[in-house]
Amino acid sequence: MKQRSSSKYTEDWVPVQSIQNGMIVLMNQQKVTGIKKTPRNIFILDSASQDSVLINLKNFYNMIDFEFWLVVADRPVDISVYMSQLQLLYNNTNSPTVRKIISQDIQKGNTFINNNIVDTEYYILFKEKNLEIIQKRIRLLINGLATCGLNAMQTSNDDLRIILDNFLNGGMTTEFGTVTPL
Numbered sequence: 027m028k029q030r031s032s033s034k035y036t037e038d039w040v041p042v043q044s045i046q047n048g049m050i051v052l053m054n055q056q057k058v059t060g061i062k063k064t065p066r067n068i069f070i071l072d073s074a075s076q077d078s079v080l081i082n083l084k085n086f087y088n089m090i091d092f093e094f095w096l097v098v099a100d101r102p103v104d105i106s107v108y109m110s111q112l113q114l115l116y117n118n119t120n121s122p123t124v125r126k127i128i129s130q131d132i133q134k135g136n137t138f139i140n141n142n143i144v145d146t147e148y149y150i151l152f153k154e155k156n157l158e159i160i161q162k163r164i165r166l167l168i169n170g171l172a173t174c175g176l177n178a179m180q181t182s183n184d185d186l187r188i189i190l191d192n193f194l195n196g197g198m199t200t201e202f203g204t205v206t207p208l
Contacts, residue, residue, distance in 0.1 A: 060151035064177040082174035094152045100144035
């Protein structure tokens with residue numbers, strides 16, 4: 027029978043040992059990893075191309091012979107560098123027409139910042155102990171999605187932290203340790 031932890035700290039009951047090399051290492055040495063699929067709007071394609079992608083996706087999912095999870099996670103969008111570049115461009119431009127266009131872009135950027143805009147990311151994750159099997163599965167997933175006309179890459183440590191943060195905090199952004207001026 028499993029013993030329940032009476033700790034009030036999440037770290038004490040979540041079986042995560044570490045996140046390294048694009049994998050969540052669990053206490054039992056199993057690893058959770060997978061791929062992140064680059065989003066693609068197939069609905070802007072012609073009807074035949076849409077059907078082709080959907081049929082290939084159906085075939086792709088039917089060929090996966092191991093347990094996997096489809097995960098959708100929201101990642102906050104950071105456009106602060108872009109906003110700084112726009113402000114510098116605005117300050118260095120003398121043309122009233124160009125300044126107006128840059129000003130409109132700055133206003134749009136502020137709308138994104140003030141409304142907590144997020145990127146939606148798509149993952150296929152699985153759990154396995156054997157590193158050789160992990161690598162084979164990752165190649166299978168990346169190549170299978172490529173046959174559907176979709177791009178994918180192995181999850182990064184940052185991707186996995188975002189997924190865990192979304193899962194453990196219900197999608198709420200946490201900023202522990204942030205000092206704010208009074």
